[in-house]
Amino acid sequence: MLEFKRAWRLCLLMITAVLLTGCNSTQDFSLSSFGNSVAGPDLPASVEPYPDDQVLTVAKVHFTERNYGSAARYYERAVEVMPNNPEAWLGLAASYDRVRRFDLADRAYTEASRFMADRPEYYNNVGYSYLLRGDVAKARSNFLRAQELDPANLTVNNNLELLRDNANRIGSKQG
Incomplete structure (x- = not known):
């Protein structure tokens, strides 16, 4: 159990590192159709104002x-001021995943896919989202797609190993 917790912590750290990457595009999007005022137990109704050029950094912190609730709010603001920033969309989706707002996470992943559907970090994060939901088959499929795009990606390979370890444990408990 201790090894499993360590693996999950390492996985979370690596996902955070993946979120720190990005690229640029020129498409436009308005967050108003996203329903950005969806407060809940883990999503604060508002956050402290920061200058537009600092909001992404605050979200990452x-x-x-x-x-995660505060991160989601800051990422929401980040995609409002930088609608073409894939890092902001991926961070928003990951934050929504962590507060179990998978409906909103799916929408943010859709936006992120416009900018980075050919990037391993996109498929890794989508795979992790499905892992959080308990959909191991979809998680594995996305992790494998990420691995196709970057076979040496440590985060992706660790996530696949995590799935294998879990499958082995489940198999040994049933046998």
Whole structure:
């Protein structure tokens, strides 16, 4: 059990590192159709104002500190001011995953896919989203797609190993 917890912590750290990558595009999007005022037990109704050029950094800090509700709010603001920033969309989706708002995460992943559907970090994060939901088959499929795109990606390979370990444990408990 201790090894499993360590693996999950390592996985979370690696996902955070993946979120720190990005690329650019020129498409436009308005968050108003996204329903950005969806408060809940883990999503604060509002956050402190920061200058537009700092909001993405603040979002990353909250995510790293496991303040996922606050991270989601700051990422929401980030995609409002930088609608073409894939890193902001991927961070928003990951934050929604962590507060179990998978409906909103799916929408953010759809937006992220416009900018980075050919990137391993996109498929890794989508795979992790499905893993959080308990859909191991879809998680594995996305992790394998990420591995196709970057066979040496440590995060992806660790996530696949995590799935294998879990499958082996489940198999040994049933046998």
